[in-house]
Amino acid sequence: MAAKQTVPFTPLNIAVLTVSDTRDETTDTSGGYLADTLKQTGHHLIDKKIIKDDIYQMRAVVSNWIASTDVQAVLITGGTGFTKRDSTPEAMLPLFDKVVDGFGELFRHVSYQEIGTSTIQSRAVAGLANGTIVFCMPGSTGACKTAWGIIESQLDASHRPCNFVGQLKSAVDTCNTSRG
Template sequence: MSIDESREFIPVRIAILSVSDTRTLDEDRSGQTLVDRLTQAGHELADRKMLRDERAEIANQLRAWCEDDGVDVILTTGGTGLTGRDVTVEAHRDVYEKEIDAFGTVFTHVSMAKIGTSAVQSRATGGVANGTYLFALPGSTGACKDAWDEILVKQLDYRHRPCNFVEILPRLDEHQRRK
Protein backbone atom coordinates (compact mmCIF):
# COMPACT_ATOMS: atom_id res chain seq x y z
CA MET A 1 0.00 0.00 0.00
CA SER A 2 2.15 2.77 -1.31
CA ILE A 3 2.57 5.37 -4.01
CA ASP A 4 4.39 4.14 -7.11
CA GLU A 5 6.47 7.18 -8.08
CA SER A 6 7.19 5.64 -11.50
CA ARG A 7 3.55 6.27 -12.46
CA GLU A 8 2.29 9.70 -13.45
CA PHE A 9 -0.50 11.31 -11.39
CA ILE A 10 -3.80 11.48 -13.30
CA PRO A 11 -6.20 14.16 -12.05
CA VAL A 12 -9.90 13.28 -11.98
CA ARG A 13 -12.85 15.66 -12.24
CA ILE A 14 -14.91 15.68 -9.06
CA ALA A 15 -18.34 17.22 -8.45
CA ILE A 16 -19.41 18.07 -4.89
CA LEU A 17 -23.05 18.03 -3.79
CA SER A 18 -23.90 19.17 -0.28
CA VAL A 19 -27.29 18.17 1.07
CA SER A 20 -28.91 20.25 3.80
CA ASP A 21 -32.26 21.76 4.71
CA THR A 22 -30.60 24.41 6.87
CA ARG A 23 -27.21 25.42 5.42
CA THR A 24 -26.32 27.55 2.42
CA LEU A 25 -23.31 27.06 0.15
CA ASP A 26 -21.53 29.88 1.99
CA GLU A 27 -22.00 28.03 5.31
CA ASP A 28 -21.03 24.64 3.90
CA ARG A 29 -17.84 23.73 5.76
CA SER A 30 -17.97 20.03 4.84
CA GLY A 31 -18.33 20.69 1.13
CA GLN A 32 -15.55 23.28 1.30
CA THR A 33 -13.34 20.80 3.14
CA LEU A 34 -13.78 18.35 0.27
CA VAL A 35 -13.10 21.08 -2.33
CA ASP A 36 -9.92 22.10 -0.50
CA ARG A 37 -8.67 18.54 -0.19
CA LEU A 38 -9.39 17.47 -3.76
CA THR A 39 -7.73 20.53 -5.25
CA GLN A 40 -4.72 20.20 -2.93
CA ALA A 41 -4.37 16.61 -4.15
CA GLY A 42 -4.24 17.85 -7.76
CA HIS A 43 -7.77 16.97 -8.87
CA GLU A 44 -10.22 19.29 -10.63
CA LEU A 45 -13.46 20.60 -9.13
CA ALA A 46 -15.95 19.86 -11.91
CA ASP A 47 -18.99 21.43 -10.22
CA ARG A 48 -20.44 22.20 -6.81
CA LYS A 49 -24.05 22.50 -5.72
CA MET A 50 -26.24 22.54 -2.61
CA LEU A 51 -29.64 20.83 -2.48
CA ARG A 52 -32.29 20.27 0.16
CA ASP A 53 -32.98 16.78 1.52
CA GLU A 54 -35.30 15.79 -1.32
CA ARG A 55 -34.68 12.30 -2.71
CA ALA A 56 -35.85 12.93 -6.28
CA GLU A 57 -33.89 16.20 -6.59
CA ILE A 58 -30.73 14.57 -5.28
CA ALA A 59 -31.10 11.57 -7.60
CA ASN A 60 -31.77 13.86 -10.58
CA GLN A 61 -28.60 15.86 -9.88
CA LEU A 62 -26.57 12.66 -9.50
CA ARG A 63 -27.93 11.36 -12.83
CA ALA A 64 -27.18 14.67 -14.56
CA TRP A 65 -23.56 14.55 -13.38
CA CYS A 66 -23.29 10.88 -14.36
CA GLU A 67 -24.31 11.90 -17.90
CA ASP A 68 -21.73 14.72 -17.95
CA ASP A 69 -18.45 13.69 -19.60
CA GLY A 70 -16.73 16.34 -17.47
CA VAL A 71 -17.46 14.50 -14.21
CA ASP A 72 -15.58 11.34 -13.16
CA VAL A 73 -16.46 11.26 -9.45
CA ILE A 74 -19.34 12.63 -7.37
CA LEU A 75 -18.98 13.25 -3.65
CA THR A 76 -22.06 14.12 -1.64
CA THR A 77 -22.00 15.28 1.96
CA GLY A 78 -25.00 15.23 4.26
CA GLY A 79 -28.21 13.24 4.53
CA THR A 80 -26.62 9.89 5.41
CA GLY A 81 -27.98 9.62 8.95
CA LEU A 82 -31.03 7.92 10.38
CA THR A 83 -33.57 10.74 10.66
CA GLY A 84 -36.63 10.96 8.48
CA ARG A 85 -35.17 13.72 6.29
CA ASP A 86 -31.91 11.81 5.62
CA VAL A 87 -32.52 10.52 2.09
CA THR A 88 -29.15 10.90 0.35
CA VAL A 89 -28.32 7.19 0.60
CA GLU A 90 -31.67 6.26 -0.93
CA ALA A 91 -31.12 8.79 -3.74
CA HIS A 92 -27.68 7.30 -4.42
CA ARG A 93 -29.11 3.78 -4.54
CA ASP A 94 -31.78 4.99 -6.99
CA VAL A 95 -28.89 5.83 -9.34
CA TYR A 96 -26.29 3.08 -8.72
CA GLU A 97 -25.69 0.34 -11.24
CA LYS A 98 -23.31 -1.31 -8.78
CA GLU A 99 -22.75 -0.59 -5.12
CA ILE A 100 -19.21 -0.55 -3.73
CA ASP A 101 -20.17 -2.44 -0.57
CA ALA A 102 -16.72 -2.30 1.00
CA PHE A 103 -16.67 1.52 0.95
CA GLY A 104 -19.21 1.73 3.77
CA THR A 105 -17.41 -1.01 5.68
CA VAL A 106 -14.01 0.67 5.38
CA PHE A 107 -15.52 4.04 6.27
CA THR A 108 -17.08 2.52 9.40
CA HIS A 109 -13.71 1.02 10.34
CA VAL A 110 -12.01 4.42 9.93
CA SER A 111 -14.80 6.13 11.90
CA MET A 112 -14.63 3.62 14.76
CA ALA A 113 -11.06 4.71 15.44
CA LYS A 114 -12.23 8.34 15.74
CA ILE A 115 -15.73 8.24 17.25
CA GLY A 116 -16.12 4.70 18.59
CA THR A 117 -19.48 3.01 18.35
CA SER A 118 -21.15 6.25 17.19
CA ALA A 119 -19.85 5.18 13.76
CA VAL A 120 -22.78 2.78 13.58
CA GLN A 121 -25.08 5.75 12.87
CA SER A 122 -23.47 6.54 9.51
CA ARG A 123 -24.78 5.06 6.29
CA ALA A 124 -21.90 6.21 4.07
CA THR A 125 -22.03 4.42 0.74
CA GLY A 126 -20.34 4.25 -2.63
CA GLY A 127 -21.31 3.04 -6.05
CA VAL A 128 -20.91 3.30 -9.79
CA ALA A 129 -23.30 4.56 -12.47
CA ASN A 130 -22.71 5.34 -16.14
CA GLY A 131 -18.93 5.20 -15.77
CA THR A 132 -18.93 7.56 -12.76
CA TYR A 133 -18.02 6.91 -9.14
CA LEU A 134 -20.43 8.19 -6.49
CA PHE A 135 -19.76 8.42 -2.75
CA ALA A 136 -22.22 9.56 -0.07
CA LEU A 137 -20.41 10.96 2.96
CA PRO A 138 -21.85 12.20 6.24
CA GLY A 139 -22.39 15.92 6.70
CA SER A 140 -19.85 16.40 9.45
CA THR A 141 -16.57 18.06 8.52
CA GLY A 142 -14.66 15.44 10.52
CA ALA A 143 -16.30 12.59 8.62
CA CYS A 144 -15.49 14.25 5.27
CA LYS A 145 -11.87 14.67 6.34
CA ASP A 146 -11.71 11.02 7.42
CA ALA A 147 -13.28 9.71 4.20
CA TRP A 148 -10.94 11.80 2.06
CA ASP A 149 -7.73 11.41 4.08
CA GLU A 150 -8.08 7.70 4.85
CA ILE A 151 -9.81 6.31 1.72
CA LEU A 152 -10.49 8.60 -1.23
CA VAL A 153 -7.14 10.40 -1.52
CA LYS A 154 -5.55 6.97 -1.98
CA GLN A 155 -8.15 5.32 -4.17
CA LEU A 156 -8.39 8.39 -6.44
CA ASP A 157 -4.62 8.40 -7.01
CA TYR A 158 -3.54 6.41 -10.07
CA ARG A 159 -0.15 5.83 -8.43
CA HIS A 160 -1.61 4.04 -5.39
CA ARG A 161 -0.68 0.35 -5.20
CA PRO A 162 -1.70 -2.41 -5.31
CA CYS A 163 -4.82 -0.99 -7.01
CA ASN A 164 -7.00 2.11 -7.20
CA PHE A 165 -10.26 3.44 -8.63
CA VAL A 166 -8.57 5.56 -11.31
CA GLU A 167 -6.95 2.68 -13.20
CA ILE A 168 -10.32 1.00 -13.79
CA LEU A 169 -12.25 4.22 -14.47
CA PRO A 170 -12.09 3.75 -18.28
CA ARG A 171 -13.67 0.30 -17.91
CA LEU A 172 -16.61 1.18 -15.65
CA ASP A 173 -18.99 1.56 -18.56
CA GLU A 174 -17.51 -1.11 -20.87
CA HIS A 175 -20.80 -3.05 -20.73
CA GLN A 176 -22.51 -0.13 -22.50
CA ARG A 177 -20.13 -0.12 -25.46
CA ARG A 178 -20.84 -2.07 -28.61
CA LYS A 179 -18.27 -4.73 -29.39
Protein backbone atom coordinates in the same frame (compact mmCIF):
# COMPACT_ATOMS: atom_id res chain seq x y z
CA MET B 1 12.28 -9.96 -13.59
CA ALA B 2 10.62 -6.93 -15.21
CA ALA B 3 10.37 -3.73 -13.21
CA LYS B 4 6.89 -2.71 -12.14
CA GLN B 5 5.52 0.00 -14.31
CA THR B 6 4.65 3.20 -12.46
CA VAL B 7 1.63 5.22 -13.44
CA PRO B 8 1.68 8.96 -12.81
CA PHE B 9 -0.97 10.85 -10.86
CA THR B 10 -3.79 11.88 -13.20
CA PRO B 11 -6.04 14.77 -12.16
CA LEU B 12 -9.71 13.79 -12.17
CA ASN B 13 -12.78 15.96 -12.73
CA ILE B 14 -14.75 15.86 -9.50
CA ALA B 15 -18.13 17.33 -8.51
CA VAL B 16 -19.14 18.02 -4.90
CA LEU B 17 -22.72 17.93 -3.64
CA THR B 18 -23.77 19.06 -0.18
CA VAL B 19 -27.14 17.71 0.93
CA SER B 20 -28.60 19.93 3.63
CA ASP B 21 -31.80 21.70 4.57
CA THR B 22 -29.87 24.36 6.50
CA ARG B 23 -26.51 25.07 4.87
CA ASP B 24 -25.58 27.67 2.29
CA GLU B 25 -22.23 28.65 0.73
CA THR B 26 -21.23 30.59 3.86
CA THR B 27 -21.95 27.73 6.28
CA ASP B 28 -21.05 24.71 4.13
CA THR B 29 -17.79 23.76 5.83
CA SER B 30 -18.00 20.11 4.73
CA GLY B 31 -18.51 20.76 1.03
CA GLY B 32 -15.95 23.56 1.25
CA TYR B 33 -13.44 21.19 2.84
CA LEU B 34 -13.94 18.59 0.10
CA ALA B 35 -13.69 21.18 -2.70
CA ASP B 36 -10.54 22.76 -1.26
CA THR B 37 -8.88 19.44 -0.45
CA LEU B 38 -9.47 17.81 -3.83
CA LYS B 39 -8.01 20.90 -5.55
CA GLN B 40 -4.98 20.88 -3.21
CA THR B 41 -4.47 17.23 -4.11
CA GLY B 42 -4.30 18.16 -7.81
CA HIS B 43 -7.81 17.25 -9.00
CA HIS B 44 -10.22 19.59 -10.79
CA LEU B 45 -13.41 20.83 -9.10
CA ILE B 46 -15.82 20.65 -12.01
CA ASP B 47 -19.00 21.67 -10.11
CA LYS B 48 -20.24 22.26 -6.57
CA LYS B 49 -23.86 22.44 -5.47
CA ILE B 50 -25.90 22.59 -2.28
CA ILE B 51 -29.40 21.14 -2.38
CA LYS B 52 -32.14 20.25 0.08
CA ASP B 53 -32.38 16.68 1.35
CA ASP B 54 -34.81 15.55 -1.33
CA ILE B 55 -34.45 12.20 -3.08
CA TYR B 56 -35.54 13.47 -6.48
CA GLN B 57 -33.42 16.64 -6.44
CA MET B 58 -30.38 14.53 -5.48
CA ARG B 59 -31.05 12.00 -8.22
CA ALA B 60 -31.52 14.76 -10.81
CA VAL B 61 -28.24 16.52 -9.97
CA VAL B 62 -26.17 13.35 -9.67
CA SER B 63 -27.77 11.74 -12.73
CA ASN B 64 -26.71 14.76 -14.79
CA TRP B 65 -23.15 14.44 -13.49
CA ILE B 66 -23.12 10.68 -14.14
CA ALA B 67 -24.38 11.25 -17.69
CA SER B 68 -21.86 14.04 -18.29
CA THR B 69 -18.66 13.27 -20.15
CA ASP B 70 -16.83 15.73 -17.86
CA VAL B 71 -17.43 14.30 -14.36
CA GLN B 72 -15.42 11.26 -13.27
CA ALA B 73 -16.13 11.34 -9.53
CA VAL B 74 -18.83 12.73 -7.24
CA LEU B 75 -18.39 13.45 -3.54
CA ILE B 76 -21.65 13.82 -1.61
CA THR B 77 -21.73 15.08 1.97
CA GLY B 78 -24.85 14.89 4.10
CA GLY B 79 -28.07 12.94 4.31
CA THR B 80 -26.54 9.63 5.41
CA GLY B 81 -27.88 9.50 8.98
CA PHE B 82 -31.14 8.27 10.44
CA THR B 83 -33.21 11.41 10.79
CA LYS B 84 -36.52 11.57 8.96
CA ARG B 85 -35.04 13.74 6.17
CA ASP B 86 -31.79 11.74 5.65
CA SER B 87 -32.22 10.06 2.28
CA THR B 88 -28.91 10.12 0.40
CA PRO B 89 -28.46 6.31 0.31
CA GLU B 90 -32.06 5.84 -0.87
CA ALA B 91 -31.48 8.43 -3.60
CA MET B 92 -28.15 7.06 -4.81
CA LEU B 93 -28.38 3.26 -4.56
CA PRO B 94 -30.78 2.92 -7.54
CA LEU B 95 -28.32 4.88 -9.70
CA PHE B 96 -25.36 2.58 -9.03
CA ASP B 97 -24.30 -0.08 -11.53
CA LYS B 98 -22.13 -1.58 -8.76
CA VAL B 99 -22.02 -0.85 -5.03
CA VAL B 100 -18.60 -0.36 -3.44
CA ASP B 101 -19.38 -2.16 -0.17
CA GLY B 102 -15.85 -1.71 1.14
CA PHE B 103 -16.16 2.07 1.37
CA GLY B 104 -18.95 2.07 3.95
CA GLU B 105 -17.35 -0.81 5.83
CA LEU B 106 -13.95 0.88 6.00
CA PHE B 107 -15.46 4.29 6.78
CA ARG B 108 -17.29 2.86 9.80
CA HIS B 109 -14.18 0.98 10.93
CA VAL B 110 -12.00 4.09 10.82
CA SER B 111 -14.78 6.24 12.26
CA TYR B 112 -15.18 3.87 15.21
CA GLN B 113 -11.66 4.83 16.29
CA GLU B 114 -12.78 8.49 16.28
CA ILE B 115 -16.38 8.49 17.57
CA GLY B 116 -16.93 5.04 19.03
CA THR B 117 -20.18 3.20 18.61
CA SER B 118 -21.98 6.25 17.22
CA THR B 119 -20.51 5.23 13.88
CA ILE B 120 -23.24 2.58 13.51
CA GLN B 121 -25.57 5.45 12.61
CA SER B 122 -23.51 6.24 9.50
CA ARG B 123 -24.95 4.98 6.25
CA ALA B 124 -21.92 5.98 4.16
CA VAL B 125 -22.12 4.29 0.76
CA ALA B 126 -20.35 4.40 -2.59
CA GLY B 127 -20.89 3.03 -6.05
CA LEU B 128 -19.95 3.10 -9.69
CA ALA B 129 -22.40 4.46 -12.25
CA ASN B 130 -21.63 4.94 -15.94
CA GLY B 131 -17.90 5.17 -15.30
CA THR B 132 -18.36 7.65 -12.44
CA ILE B 133 -17.44 6.85 -8.84
CA VAL B 134 -19.87 8.30 -6.29
CA PHE B 135 -18.96 8.53 -2.59
CA CYS B 136 -21.66 9.43 -0.04
CA MET B 137 -20.47 10.46 3.41
CA PRO B 138 -21.92 12.09 6.51
CA GLY B 139 -22.34 15.85 6.65
CA SER B 140 -19.88 16.76 9.40
CA THR B 141 -16.52 18.18 8.39
CA GLY B 142 -14.82 15.60 10.63
CA ALA B 143 -16.57 12.78 8.78
CA CYS B 144 -15.51 14.30 5.44
CA LYS B 145 -11.89 14.34 6.63
CA THR B 146 -12.20 10.69 7.64
CA ALA B 147 -13.76 9.79 4.30
CA TRP B 148 -11.15 11.72 2.31
CA GLY B 149 -8.46 9.71 4.11
CA ILE B 150 -9.99 6.64 2.45
CA ILE B 151 -11.03 8.16 -0.88
CA GLU B 152 -7.85 10.08 -1.76
CA SER B 153 -5.68 7.07 -2.63
CA GLN B 154 -8.49 5.43 -4.62
CA LEU B 155 -8.65 8.52 -6.86
CA ASP B 156 -4.89 8.38 -7.51
CA ALA B 157 -3.76 6.40 -10.57
CA SER B 158 -0.35 5.82 -8.96
CA HIS B 159 -1.80 4.03 -5.90
CA ARG B 160 -1.01 0.32 -5.80
CA PRO B 161 -2.05 -2.41 -5.96
CA CYS B 162 -5.15 -0.82 -7.53
CA ASN B 163 -7.45 2.18 -7.50
CA PHE B 164 -10.68 3.32 -9.15
CA VAL B 165 -9.09 5.50 -11.84
CA GLY B 166 -9.00 2.62 -14.33
CA GLN B 167 -12.74 2.08 -13.86
CA LEU B 168 -13.66 5.68 -14.67
CA LYS B 169 -14.67 7.14 -18.01
CA SER B 170 -11.81 8.74 -19.98
CA ALA B 171 -9.24 7.09 -17.73
CA VAL B 172 -6.43 4.56 -18.11
CA ASP B 173 -6.63 1.06 -16.65
CA THR B 174 -4.59 0.92 -13.42
CA CYS B 175 -5.98 -2.15 -11.66
CA ASN B 176 -5.79 -5.82 -12.49
CA THR B 177 -9.54 -6.37 -12.76
CA SER B 178 -9.14 -10.09 -13.42
CA ARG B 179 -8.69 -10.61 -9.66
CA GLY B 180 -12.36 -10.24 -9.08
